Amino acid sequence: MQNICVVFDIGKTNKKILAFNESYEVVYEKSKSFPEILDDDGEACDDLLSLNNWLKSEFELVKNNPEFSIKGLNFSGYGASLVHLDHHGKTIAPLYNYLKAFPKELKKTFEEKYGPLSTFFSDTASPDLGMLNSGMQLYWLKYQKTEVFKNTKYSLHFPQYLSYVFSQIPQSEFTSVGCHTAMWDFTKQAYHHWLENEHLESGLLPSVSASQAVIKDGIPIGPGIHDSSSALVPYMKTIKEPFVLISTGTWCISINPFNEEPLSQRELESDCLNFLSYEGKSVRASRLFSGNEHERQIKHLSSYFEVDSEYYKTVKFDYKIIQILRKTHNQATPDKTDLGQLRECPFVERNLNQFKSFEQAYHQFIMDLVAQQVASTKLVFGKNIPKKIFVDGGFSKNPIFMNLLSEAFFNSEIYASEVAQASALGAALVISAYWSDKIFDDSKLKLSRFF
Structure with a gap:
């Protein structure tokens, strides 16, 4: 029996499960692609429910494989995407695609409050990328999807959601919150004040290091990266x-x-x-x-x-x-x-x-x-x-x-x-x-x- 670390590597196109032995060699690998579904605006997005079911079933297959003993579990996933959870820890909205257009009128009101944008994006160390700045998705949610926003307890970056599926612990993590999100103030090394001003507490979880695991059922589970x-x-x-x-x-x-x-x-x-x-x-x-x-x-x-x-x-x-x-x-x-x-x-x-x-x-x-x-x-x-x-x-x-x-x-x-x-x-x-x-x-x- 080999000791292994299981990793789910979830890209936009391919979703993979891999297992590494203690010498960091791949000893197990499977991949899957899912057809996209439509969100509540009729635009393409990833199918969270199908992904969820696949994550759990594939993990069980490896867990029940007599050749392996799982000693660690972690996740790598694409950025600029948020999963919104309600007060019961259930997903409350589709996984909105970061390629959605950010409304011009919203951008205008944001600049009036927190501009000039050149200074804002300099402080957050990112180009102006619309919905690819995932913090802007929270702003968009507040003003364009008000019912969803009212009922959202946590907004997790996608890699941290993957971890949440198994740990049931909502977390934020440095590599996700710090990559062109417009959420992190690099001049202060902290969340930017605009998030508190807008009462976007769902996205303000304390950030942990990607190397900080939690133990669940005897298995260390990473926060995702x-x-x-x-x-x-x-x-x-x-x-x-x-x-x-x-x-x-x-x-x-x-x-x-x-x-x-x-x-x-x-x-x-x-x-x-x-x-x-x-x-x-x-x-x-x-x-x-x-x-x-x-x-x-x-x-x-x-x-x-x-x-x-x-x-x-x-x-x-x-x-x-x-x-x-x-x-x-x-x-x-x-x-x-x-x-x-x-x-x-x-x-x-x-x-x-x-x-x-x-x-x-x-x-x-x-x-x-x-x-x-x-x-x-x-x-x-x-x-x-x-x-x-x-x-x-x-x-x-x-x-x-x-x-x-x-x-x-x-x-x-x-x-x-x-x-x-x-x-x-x-x-x-x-x-x-x-x-x-x-x-x-x-x-x-x-x-x-x-x-």
Whole structure:
């Protein structure tokens, strides 16, 4: 029988249950996706009831498996989402989607009370993101869903709701409350006063560390952790010198846990923000929608050059192509690259008939993408250039991206990292004191250096 930590890793698309043994290896994994349902406004949202039932049934399956003995349970989940509970601890509203539009008239009244917005969002270390600022969802609930608001006892961030399903203890936690919520005042390291002014007590639970578990039926249950913050944990546990992590997927997020400088207005406008680590410390992050842009351009390039949509995976880094393109085409540079919410890659302005082959066009596309990435990543550096930069996720496997990044950041060591199930692993690691006495070391990061 193996001692394990069970982790539910709940993304927008895939919902997973994983089990880690005491050596932090995945020994069990299942995933499920659920069709979305409609909320009371007729807009798409996650199906909380189906998710709830699945969480409980899957946990029971593992619990009753004679191969395993559960010694810990934790959760990683997406942010910017709140679950509202009534005085009996029951869900009282749908899991409203963070992509819902925030009403203009509400924004206007909010600014009249707490503006100017530039100062407000500077204090809360987040760009103005509408419903993606989950604190704004509480404000919206108060004025647009008054009956729900009147009967709400607790408003839990989604990862903490997942924990609540099993612990029945309502909690707040640093990584959730501190990530572009407009709830946390980074100048005071406390909840922003506007929440008390609006009597939004349902969202004002004291925040605990993600490593603080409660014991229920003999099993330590973690409070849950925001998935982006969770993916950082394996690095923070093993790398002690200053580093930057570029976590790549649909979004490419540059993260610096060693930069605690205040955000400038320019950085905020360039989609830069601060969030809280699992230890409650300020972390600088910047975002690019590069994974989404890559998906779009691959469809375009594959169609134009009449190749398979997976063909790009066979394209090797060719420095001769890079040299030719630099001589024959105007190149985007980091200092002249446009950043900010959902900004398009400079490649969209290029005419494909200028390129002789898919290989040439794809190299140019990645060159343009890296120019944006370099500009975005530099925003998180602060005063000191980091000695090491780690890249995980999809782009870490792209040799053109990695070689160009290494060239651009020649003063830093650039590593591709392969961490299996990083956000789930992070959730297991933060409560490891409760279930494993083995040390997690950097050999688990599977690092490959690019020169």
